[in-house]
Amino acid sequence: MRLSLLPTRRAWQLFYAPLLAMAMGLMMLRVLVMARVLDVHAFAEFSGGLLISGTFCMVGCLGLQPMLQREWPMNLVRHQELRGLVRAAQCNIVAVVCALLGLLGAAVGMSPAGMTPGILAIGMLHGLSQQLFLIATVESRSRGDVFRFALQNFLRAVAALTLSSAAAFWLGSAEFALAIDAVVTIALSLSFFQSSLGRVRRSAAEVFRLAARRLRVVRWDSALTMMLIMAAGFGLLNADRWVASDRLDSEDFARYAFAWIVLSIAQSIQVVINASVYPLLARRFAEHGREVAFRLCLRVSASILVAGSIAAVPLCLMLGYGVRRWFPQYSEVQALFPLFLATGVLRAADFWSSFLLIAGLELRLLMLNLCAMAFGLMVWTLLMRPWAAGVITLQDVGWLAAFLSLSAFLAAAGASWSLRRG
Numbered sequence: 001m002r003l004s005l006l007p008t009r010r011a012w013q014l015f016y017a018p019l020l021a022m023a024m025g026l027m028m029l030r031v032l033v034m035a036r037v038l039d040v041h042a043f044a045e046f047s048g049g050l051l052i053s054g055t056f057c058m059v060g061c062l063g064l065q066p067m068l069q070r071e072w073p074m075n076l077v078r079h080q081e082l083r084g085l086v087r088a089a090q091c092n093i094v095a096v097v098c099a100l101l102g103l104l105g106a107a108v109g110m111s112p113a114g115m116t117p118g119i120l121a122i123g124m125l126h127g128l129s130q131q132l133f134l135i136a137t138v139e140s141r142s143r144g145d146v147f148r149f150a151l152q153n154f155l156r157a158v159a160a161l162t163l164s165s166a167a168a169f170w171l172g173s174a175e176f177a178l179a180i181d182a183v184v185t186i187a188l189s190l191s192f193f194q195s196s197l198g199r200v201r202r203s204a205a206e207v208f209r210l211a212a213r214r215l216r217v218v219r220w221d222s223a224l225t226m227m228l229i230m231a232a233g234f235g236l237l238n239a240d241r242w243v244a245s246d247r248l249d250s251e252d253f254a255r256y257a258f259a260w261i262v263l264s265i266a267q268s269i270q271v272v273i274n275a276s277v278y279p280l281l282a283r284r285f286a287e288h289g290r291e292v293a294f295r296l297c298l299r300v301s302a303s304i305l306v307a308g309s310i311a312a313v314p315l316c317l318m319l320g321y322g323v324r325r326w327f328p329q330y331s332e333v334q335a336l337f338p339l340f341l342a343t344g345v346l347r348a349a350d351f352w353s354s355f356l357l358i359a360g361l362e363l364r365l366l367m368l369n370l371c372a373m374a375f376g377l378m379v380w381t382l383l384m385r386p387w388a389a390g391v392i393t394l395q396d397v398g399w400l401a402a403f404l405s406l407s408a409f410l411a412a413a414g415a416s417w418s419l420r421r422g
Contacts, residue, residue: 020150020275024268026157028261030181033165035258035327038174044250046174047257048115051241052123053178056102057131058234063227064091064218065135070357072142073282082200082207084142088193089211090218091135099128115245122178129185136192144283146276152192159184225362232369233353236408237267239373240401247392256394259333259340262319263401266308266344270351273300278354285358294420297355301413308345316341336398343402350405352412356419364415372411376404 034046068091072084106121115123133156140149160181168177197204244256277300285293319337323330356365380403384396 016146016150016276017272019147019154020272021269023150023153023157024265024272026154026161028265028268030157030161030164031261031264032327033161034168034174034177035330037165037168038172040251040254040329042172042174044254044257045116045119046168046177047254047260048119048245049123049126049174049178051238051245052112052115052120053127053130054238055234056099056124056127057134058230059098059227061091061094061131061135061227062098062220063223063225063230064094065131065138066226066230066357067223068135069138069141069278070282072138073144073279074286076142077283077286082202084139085196085200085202085207086211086214088135088138088196089208090215092132092193093208093212093215095128095131095135099124099131102127118175122175122182126178126182129182129189132189132193133185136189136196139192139196141275141279144276144279149275152188156185156188159188222362225366226357229353229357229362229366229369232366232373233408235373236369236376236404237263237347239377239404240397243392243400244394244397248394248397252394255330255333256336256397258327258330259336259394259398262337262340263344263347266348269304269348273304273348274351274354277351278358281351281354282358290359291420293355293358294416297351297416301349301351304349305345308348312338312341312345333394336394339395339398339402343405346405346409350409350412352409352416355416356412359419361415361419364419365412368411368415369408372407373404375411376400376407379403379407 031050035043038046064087068084068087071087075081075084102124103121106117106124109117110120111117112120137149137152140146140152163184164177164181167173167180171177194204197207200207202210241257241260244253248256277296281293281296284296316337319341320334323334353365353369356362356368377400380400384399386392386396
């Protein structure tokens with residue numbers, strides 16, 4: 001029997017979590033570098049571009065990307081290799097068309113929430129790059145090859161941090177930093193997708209022609225439902241940022257965006273864990289049914305809630321010291337940290353949406369998200385009474401994020417519990 005000192009493929013998978021966490025950490029470090037290097041006004045522009053980018057990712061594929069994420073693991077179980085690649089190519093086609101429409105809107109002078117057309121255009125380009133990257137990396141996640149997924153994210157994080165930070169340092173330009181990030185991400189995405197095409201005996205041109213012809217037979221009712229689900233989910237996670245962009249002045253929006261890094265880290269932690277949990281949930285559902293998948297989801301969510309609650313207090317102290325030491329221009333945001341840490345724990349532990357999507361309950365999830373958003377907004381409006389004072393503070397907007405996250409978590413968890421035996 002041959003003994004090898006090289007790690008096996010399964011052993012390599014154990015390294016995905018620290019590598020992916022490092023990649024997410026580098027992306028968070030990039031934002032901190034921007035806050036340090038750029039002035040407050042330029043950092044507000046950078047944050048606005050990221051907000052537009054995230055909004056584009058929510059609608060950029062018209063619901064095809066979440067369908068791809070749900071279907072590709074099942075395609076692989078059923079040995080339908082080409083079907084997943086065709087769906088991925090369809091996602092790319094639709095994303096490019098949506099980005100061109102967005103750029104056309106910027107060209108005619110659209111300026112949402114007080115942002116300039118230039119920021120809108122750069123945000124759209126950046127959003128397209130993020131969408132292409134998400135599409136290109138679904139294949140590695142679907143195969144359960146989470147180490148390769150982590151490596152893809154790490155390569156992108158290193159390149160984006162290095163080049164965009166250099167652009168910000170030398171030019172002091174938020175737009176140029178976002179543009180560099182977008183170009184690097186698009187190049188890596190094309191490389192990763194080309195690698196995926198090597199698994200079938202078809203050229204890229206053949207796959208894209210087949211994808212374009214099959215666009216007319218896509219279940220657009222299901223895809224658009226998925227898009228509405230993403231829109232509702234995005235609203236639950238980001239409505240506070242749009243309110244901040246619209247109602248706060250440039251400096252206060254920059255401060256709120258700086259504090260929002262805490263929630264970004266929480267969502268990144270959820271992404272790190274979900275990179276392996278989502279395909280595993282899909283396989284458990286395909287092999288054993290809904291109840292087994294629910295029990296796995298419950299264990300993961302409860303573990304994150306407990307671990308996050310324990311870590312919150314020391315993290316709050318560390319964040320306060322870090323702001324006082326390195327970012328004194330953002331010292332006003334320290335009051336937001338306890339609230340954002342509690343909200344972040346909820347967001348990091350929310351895997352119920354994944355369970356409901358895998359179980360094919362996308363319409364139910366859409367209704368839950370809409371109701372949760374309406375309830376959270378109602379509670380916030382009644383308690384904060386933003387019309388009374390005439391001025392919205394940083395803390396007021398922070399409470400909106402907390403109410404929306406809590407209502408979404410409880411609604412999805414309750415629905416998953418009641419539907420676990422279906």
